[in-house]
Amino acid sequence: MKALKLIFTLLVVTFSINCSTPKQGNITQIDYKLESIEYNIEDSSIKNLVQTNMDKTKFKKGQSIKESTFIKERKRIAKLIRKNENPNFSTDQVSFEIDTTVSKNKFSVTTTIKQ
Numbered sequence: 066m067k068a069l070k071l072i073f074t075l076l077v078v079t080f081s082i083n084c085s086t087p088k089q090g091n092i093t094q095i096d097y098k099l100e101s102i103e104y105n106i107e108d109s110s111i112k113n114l115v116q117t118n119m120d121k122t123k124f125k126k127g128q129s130i131k132e133s134t135f136i137k138e139r140k141r142i143a144k145l146i147r148k149n150e151n152p153n154f155s156t157d158q159v160s161f162e163i164d165t166t167v168s169k170n171k172f173s174v175t176t177t178i179k180q
Contacts, residue, residue: 099128100171108180114149115142115178130172135161142178151180 102124106112123138139159146154162175 095170097130097165097170097172099124099126099130099174100167101126101173103173103175105175105177108150108178111146111150111178111180114145118145121145124174130163138176142176146178 102122104112104115106115121141123134123141128134139156139161142159143154143156158179160177160179162177163172164175165172167173
């Protein structure tokens with residue numbers, strides 16, 4: 066009986082160690098590429114402004130997910146809106162939703178701008 070308890074304990078310890086070690090394929094190790102960009106903008110004048118300046122976006126199809134890209138795009142949008150529509154516009158009014166379920170190793174971004 067003691068031998069069975071010892072074997073069971075060793076199996077549990079081995080299983081615990083294997084489950085706690087990092088595995089290949091972790092989301093941070095996958096290089097997701099940008100597939101599409103969508104915008105959720107309720108204010109029509111801001112929507113037109115953003116669409117008119119789409120050529121200046123920091124998002125480029127096929128690029129990898131990088132935090133710096135999102136920071137730069139948020140600042141770009143806020144600066145654009147401050148200059149043309151609302152001098153009190155804040156970067157906090159720009160948010161992004163990233164969807165990695167689009168297809169294998171690809172992601173989409175939905176940019177929401179609240180007024």
